Amino acid sequence: MIGTRVREALRGSGLTQAALARSVGLSESALSKSLAGTRTFAALELAEVAERLGVSMHWLVTGEEDPFEVRVVARHSYDNMSRTYSCDPQDDQKALEAVALLYRQAYAA
Template identity: 70%
Template sequence: MDTIGARVKEALRGCGLSQAELARSVDLGESALSKSINGTRAFSAVELAEVADRIGVSMRWLVTGEPDPYEFRLVARHDYDRLSKSYSYDVSGDRGTLESIALLYRQAQSA
């Protein structure tokens, strides 16, 4: 998979939108989206940004096929492996802390 269109197609399978739904959500004709995915029409930068947002991927991944090492991730702790270009995190050790925080919020609301 070495094209933007192929990456859009792959991400579409995982996001729960049909190609027609994606086209409507980014205000693009179904034919224009189909041509862009198949490589006979180029996405504009704005279209590509909207597509990335709707299907939940980064622009960097759509354009290069590589994850964005600077992508914002909301986790208590994470590790980034530069070799595999992947993130990993384990929140199992944080469960007690998170439950204590949740308890404090519940107590503050009932006071």
């Protein structure tokens, strides 16, 4: 249920339900009804909710990770047998921090 996932994302967002409602242009009552499943979200409302909560619309609608989500990774390994990619987030973080440092040094002004 979309309302359940919105509530889940809301808990981790630091926003209150009232603040979320205001930020997407809904009344508190309309948001409450949408969360309870007695009112459906309009597509644009759901897009705004996803943006404010930092989650994908795909996840809000399906409960699954978006298979087409763009991910920035510095390094990855490819397993020919399973045809899957994997990466170590710590390695990525170090590489991305090095790139960020280079940009800061190059464009200090």
